[in-house]
Amino acid sequence: MLIVALTISDRASRGEYEDQSGAMIETWLAETITSSYALSRVIIPDGVGSVRNTLTELCDNVRADLILTTGGTGPAPRDETPEAMQAVMQKELPGFGELMRRISLEQAPTAILSRQTAGVRGKSLIVNLPGR
Template sequence: MIGQREIGGTGGSRSLARIGILVVSDRASRGEYKDQGGEAINSFLATTIRSNWIAIVKIIPDGIESVAGALIEMSDRETCDLILTTGGTGPAPRDLTPEATRSVITRELAGFGELMRRVSLEQVPTAILSRQTAGTRGQCLIVNLPGRPSSIDICLGAVFPAIPYCLDLIGARPIEVNQDVCHAFRPEA
C-alpha cells in the first residue's frame, strides 16, 4: 500500500466514521513532489466535521486499475464510509479517475459533479474540462474532486452540505458537522 497513514479524528474505534482520502497522481506516488490535494481535503474535513473520525490516506499512481483497486480496498476492506479522491479528473490521457470510479460504484450521483463544475466555473473558465463524479458502493459514498487545493475547497464547500444526509441514507456511519462552517441539510424526522 503506497502512502497509507491515519490522520484526523481521535483514536481507532470501529464506531468512528472512516473517511478515505485517495490522492491520484503519478508524480506524488513516486515522491517527486509533496502532495497538497490530500492535505487540502484533510484540512477541510478537520475544520468542517464536528464528530470524531479517522482518515485513511493513500497516494497512488493514475490509471483505471490502480484507482479502482484502491477504491475497492478502501470501501470493502478498510470499511470507509466516505472516500474523497483528488486528481485524475481532467482530459489528459492518464486522467482516468472518473472511469475507475464508475467501474466500482453501484449508483452514480451525477449531481455532485454538476454542482462542482458550476461553482468552479464561477472561478475559472477551464472548469468545463473537469470530469468529477460521485456514487455509492455499498455503504460508502465516493466523490471525485479536482487536484488543485483551492479548487478542492470550492468544490467541497459546495457539495459537503449534502454528504452527511447521503451517508445516513446509505447506512454509513454518521458524521456531524460544525454548523458555523457548513450548513448540512437533514430533513426533520
C-alpha cells in the same frame, strides 16, 4: 466514521512533489466535520487499474464511510478516475459533479473540462474532487 483522502497522481505517488490536495482535504475536514472521525491519507498513481483496485479495497475490505478522491478527472490521457469510478460504483450520484463544476467555473474557466462525479459502493460514499 472512517474517511479516506485518496490522492491520484503519478508524480505525487513517486515522491516528485508534495501532495498538497490531500493536505487541503485534511484541513477542510478538520474545519468542517464536527463529529468524531478517523482520517487516512493514501496516494496512488493514475490509471484505471490502480484507482479501481484501490477504491474496491477501500469500500469492500477497509469499509471506509467516505472516500474523497483528488486528481485524475481532467482530459489528459492518464486522467482515468471517472472510468475507474464507473467500474466500482453501484449507484452514481451525478449532482455532485454538476455542482462542483458550477462552483469551480466561478474560479477557473477550465473547470468545464473536469469530469468529477460521485457514487456509492456498499456503504461507502465516493466523491471525486478536482485535483487543484
